Amino acid sequence: DTGVSQDPRHKITKRGQNVTFRCDPISEHNRLYWYRQTLGQGPEFLTYFQNEAQLEKSRLLSDRFSAERPKGSFSTLEIQRTEQGDSAMYLCASSMGQGAINEKLFFGSGTQLSVL
Amino acid sequence: AQKITQTQPGMFVQEKEAVTLDCTYDTSDPSYGLFWYKQPSSGEMIFLIYQGSYDQQNATEGRYSLNFQKARKSANLVISASQLGDSAMYFCAMREGRYSSASKIIFGSGTRLSIRP
Numbered sequence: 001d002t003g004v005s006q007d008p009r010h011k012i013t014k015r016g017q018n019v020t021f022r023c024d025p026i027s028e029h030n031r032l033y034w035y036r037q038t039l040g041q042g043p044e045f046l047t048y049f050q051n052e053a054q055l056e057k058s059r060l061l062s063d064r065f066s067a068e069r070p071k072g073s074f075s076t077l078e079i080q081r082t083e084q085g086d087s088a089m090y091l092c093a094s095s096m097g098q099g100a101i102n103e104k105l106f107f108g109s110g111t112q113l114s115v116l
Numbered sequence: 117a118q119k120i121t122q123t124q125p126g127m128f129v130q131e132k133e134a135v136t137l138d139c140t141y142d143t144s145d146p147s148y149g150l151f152w153y154k155q156p157s158s159g160e161m162i163f164l165i166y167q168g169s170y171d172q173q174n175a176t177e178g179r180y181s182l183n184f185q186k187a188r189k190s191a192n193l194v195i196s197a198s199q200l201g202d203s204a205m206y207f208c209a210m211r212e213g214r215y216s217s218a219s220k221i222i223f224g225s226g227t228r229l230s231i232r233p
Binding site: 033093104105107 | 151163
């Protein structure tokens with residue numbers, strides 16, 4: 001396993017369409033995070049999982065966003081009825097999540113979403 | 117409320133000089149962790165250094181060191197002998213939450229560091 005992989009790398013969609021992104025974490029990692037990043041800004045926390053359990057979802061996140069991590073392996077992030085403001089880089093990260101340095105995040109290359 | 121504050125949007129430093137990137141944080145949890153990440157123009161996020169709230173000594177990793185001042189809630193990154201390849205965005209991050217077993221990691225807004233030859 002070479003790292004965290006995300007698919008697709010780029011997604012262009014029309015406003016109002018639904019999109020789904022996939023993240024495959026490092027196999028032995030228990031924690032999986034989703035972040036959103038716009039140009040020149042820091043990653044904004046969206047949600048995270050401990051195994052298959054979704055532990056927290058950002059209160060700033062619209063109900064149009066949903067994430068799953070069935071069986072505690074890969075995760076999907078779905079955005080329904082996309083809006084132009086959803087255009088951003090969506091980053092996935094994973095960690096062993098057992099405290100201290102084990103919480104170090106390993107990031108994927110991200111999915112760049114453009115909503116026209 | 118802003119939990120991680122990086123007050124320097126951009127910095128220019130001469131090659132081979134040392135540079136300090138500022139980070140202050142806010143948490144009421146006695147147990148927390150602090151991270152620094154580098155994001156070059158290629159977009160990848162690269163882990164640099166970690167400091168735990170109970171660590172007695174400041175963390176060091178090669179040319180990177182973390183100036184941890186717990187009472188001031190400050191965790192500044194020091195890069196010694198800067199190189200052209202250090203030009204990038206730098207993000208401070210914190211694991212926050214009441215229990216380390218169920219806590220998320222949040223990021224600051226970043227500092228863009230540019231190294232002049």
